[in-house]
Amino acid sequence: MKTLKLISIAYFFFISTIIFSQEYRVYVSSGTGGFSSVKEFTLQGDYLGDFVSLGSGGLDWPQDIIFLEDQEIMLVSGLNSQAIHQYNSITGADEGIWANIPGKPTRMKIGPDGYLYVLQWDTNSKVLRFELDGTPLGEFTNTGVTQSIGLEWDSSGNLYVSSYGLGVVQKFNTLGQDQGVFISGLSGPTDIWRDSNSSGDFLINQWNGNKVRRYDSNGNFIGDFIPSIIQPEGHAYLPNGNLLIGSAGTADKIIEYQSNGTLVGDFATGNGLANPNAIVVRDATFSTKDFKKNKVLVAPTMGSTFKLNTTETHSLKSLEVVSLLGQKVADIDLMQETWEASSLKEGMYFLVAKDKGVMYTQKIIVKK
Template identity: 40%
Template sequence: MKTLKLLCIFCFFFIVTNSVAQEEEIFYYVSDAGNFNNPPWQILKFDENGENPEVFIDDDDGHIAWPQDIVFLEENNTVLISSLNTGLITIHNAATGEFIENFASGIGGPTRMTIGADNLLYVLQWQGNGRVFRYELDGTFVDEFTDIGVPQSIGIDWDSDGNLYIASFTGDSVEKFDQNGIFIETFIDNNLEGPTNIWFEENGDLIVIDYNGGAIKRFDSEGNFVGIFIDGINFAEGYAFHTSGDLLIGDGNNSAVNRYTSDGAFVEVFIESGAGNLITPNAIVRREETLTIEDFSTKNVSIYPTVGTTFTIDLTNKSDIENITVYNVLGQKITSLDLQKNTILWDAYNYTEGIYFIKITGKNGSQNSQKVIVKK
């Protein structure tokens, strides 16, 4: 069944000749858990202003049921959807939402999915044995990564040392595992009432969405409660970062998505209550979609090697180039490269091993990118 292979290692000379110019548009995708065990369920698509909702995937064909997370695999033009009720992760066309095939089955209520530094897909279970499953990005099962189960797992992130953290909804806790999936300790066991999403900030603090606690809470790098980050938001679930750096949070109590500053101050209701018949926001994903607009002049660009820690970008004429940026596999910008010379080096030694994309933007709006693999 497996036809989708993301990792292919090959020597590459990147030539853009009479290519098409491209521009990026920002869209936000929201999984709608509807009435939880009961439909309607859907994946909605909104524009960069949180408006003009479209139904990207509906439940008419039975392929989604209580949808949870959304992970785009840009290399394949596909998107993965986890559904708690079916025990499946399904593959859909990233442009149309059309069902392609099942990615993985036999999961005890898959909830959160994320791609780790090892370029494997980590999947949490609401039911089953509660362990974290890992998959190749073509759907091949790798292993049960964690050595013990976490009941109703629904939040996942890593600290700067590579330790894994899992939020337990019914356990009112956050559990800590080492880089090999071995349980270390219960990291947080207080001040929580149904934690869902978790993420680390650059200073080492852990932010926890407390679904039944009506707040988003801050804990320090030792697991100590620091205080309330955002108050007065009930049944919150799902988060993403706005292009401005503001925080978007799913507001289940009001069937909406709210926008907050990085300091936790309320900005606006970003997606209005019930927009697109939204009932229960469950996951929010920001996606930058590249659209073709017109032809542009001939350019030659060479990027080599495609595997290593130092990458060379040779430009025929750097005066035609606006910028060169590097993104990780989640679409997050990690650095910009200096355009002082026609030959540019990206030293990636201090970055985590995995897939990255070097994107070159021309002054006429053209954009092209090349996948490279950082391997030490």
């Protein structure tokens, strides 16, 4: 059914005009209770205000942020409000509850199959899965992970979930079946992610350990990536490759590092920023309007190798690949006849074309 679903989506994609420019913004979850908000910063760390105002929609202790650009919505998981809240991605206005999660949602991420995966802090702590329209698909994992708060996939599609309370990372196969403990001996691990250097290494924020640790693709400890940072949680890469990490406790700020872990300095602090759990770097002007013109840029619409429609593409000024989060991930050479997407993670992307001042986009699915 999953394959049929993806094929059905792919056949009904169409071209859209697009208002698009590389004007990046940084969004950070902040606070608890009535002081819960999502704060907005420029790419230089200048504070622009609260994108989601204090306590908007009943938000309490925000944990993660997901932008669904094609729907013009932003999802924010609220631990104490026990819900995934929906906000307008352009204005930040409250649009109600996207999903109620009695188990207290923490980290969220779109998986290789295009579904939204949600971790639960309490109850049975199993990983939940949703379609991007909010349709619940039930529990993905066959066992729970106590106080789960970080998730990532490897290149084979295996899922890894960190347990803050148990100090471990649990591994699950592509069917959601428990494969046992992958990494142990951690001290309050929060989010987990793959290093941007293509090594396959895992980087893990340790809230209690006050450091970021590096492990290889087999779960073997390599060393401390960042040896000292107060209560780290939340991370995002800037367009220049530098890494932002949230620092809570007595710090309550966002710290910038080079991609190799070398300290750059404070990126943002003050302005009510507290307990930064999630950081998202996003092109804030990414939005679409339906334009039902059958102008195909590549074919097929699903796969890992795409053939360019050279009749159209040779006249374009540029052709970019943009993630669902509004981040450019690749440029396509307009002089070539095919484009190889095997370096990208599986999932949905936009192809963004510029032609004589007009922007077009085609949705594709990368599936290996």
